[in-house]
Amino acid sequence: RHRPHGGDAGHSPAPSPTPASAPKGGSSPRARLIAVIAARGGAGRTVLSVALACHWAAGGRRVVLVDADPRGGEAVNLSGLGRGLGTQPDQPARTRYGFDVHAGPCDRASLSQLAAGRDVLLLDTGPTPPQQSTAMLAADRHLVVLTPKPMDIVETFSLVQNLAGRRRGMDLRIVINESPGAAEAGRIFERFHGLCRRYLAIECRYAGAIREDHHVVMASEANRCFLHDYPRCHASVDVRRIAGTLISRRPRAGRGLWRAVLTWWRRGGEAGC
Numbered sequence: 695r696h697r698p699h700g701g702d703a704g705h706s707p708a709p710s711p712t713p714a715s716a717p718k719g720g721s722s723p724r725a726r727l728i729a730v731i732a733a734r735g736g737a738g739r740t741v742l743s744v745a746l747a748c749h750w751a752a753g754g755r756r757v758v759l760v761d762a763d764p765r766g767g768e769a770v771n772l773s774g775l776g777r778g779l780g781t782q783p784d785q786p787a788r789t790r791y792g793f794d795v796h797a798g799p800c801d802r803a804s805l806s807q808l809a810a811g812r813d814v815l816l817l818d819t820g821p822t823p824p825q826q827s828t829a830m831l832a833a834d835r836h837l838v839v840l841t842p843k844p845m846d847i848v849e850t851f852s853l854v855q856n857l858a859g860r861r862r863g864m865d866l867r868i869v870i871n872e873s874p875g876a877a878e879a880g881r882i883f884e885r886f887h888g889l890c891r892r893y894l895a896i897e898c899r900y901a902g903a904i905r906e907d908h909h910v911v912m913a914s915e916a917n918r919c920f921l922h923d924y925p926r927c928h929a930s931v932d933v934r935r936i937a938g939t940l941i942s943r944r945p946r947a948g949r950g951l952w953r954a955v956l957t958w959w960r961r962g963g964e965a966g967c
Contacts (some may be wrong), residue, residue, distance in 0.1 A: 758796055802832075817833060869904065
């Protein structure tokens with residue numbers, strides 16, 4: 695619960711049910727729905743979800759973190775909102791980090807509402823089985839948080855197997871949390887990927903690894919986001935690297951005009967030579 699970790703470059707996600715479509719008649723593209731999943735508590739799913747939301751919001755993206763954990767809203771707590779969202783729990787609340795939080799499970803209608811005018815819906819799934827989570831089944835991308843513990847690998851494979859039986863064409867990204875080192879994290883991923891390929895006939899992508907970092911525990915104990923409070927710690931560096939590969943970077947304003955000016959100048963220079 696109190697830990698984060700890993701990310702990777704993408705191929706375009708396979709077609710999926712459309713939970714988060716923009717409103718009819720709207721011109722904005724559909725918000726991307728990313729589900730962060732883990733088989734066991736303590737793997738770092740919630741801390742990673744909050745850190746990703748914080749990073750993307752700081753970069754100008756409109757983000758909603760959906761806290762779908764029925765056990766008690768830890769994502770809400772770590773976002774600095776306490777244990778509740780006030781008198782209107784169905785309304786997303788703005789956090790100090792610039793993203794919104796919505797607590798509770800979501801059906802298709804709720805997801806569509808949350809997606810309106812936003813760029814990313816980030817789902818902190820909790821222990822809900824895939825068959826009971828519309829959002830998990832409809833996600834564009836599934837970020838699987840895996841730790842080096844042997845039982846975690848076994849239980850996570852079981853979770854992915856359950857999910858794969860109900861959702862075809864998944865875009866699976868694997869993050870190794872509490873990484874003992876880059877080489878060992880790579881071996882853990884290859885072991886897990888081998889299981890998925892052999893028994894489920896599905897491919898995974900390596901999102902990256904997050905190093906063990908005491909700053910994560912310090913921030914979590916204070917109900918803060920470690921990436922905001924300790925931006926230069928190892929875990930923050932790792933999460934930013936992962937975040938940058940999960941969704942494409944937003945183009946800089948004016949870049950197209952600047953390129954046009956450069957092209958014009960170069961052509962003019964060549965003509966004058």
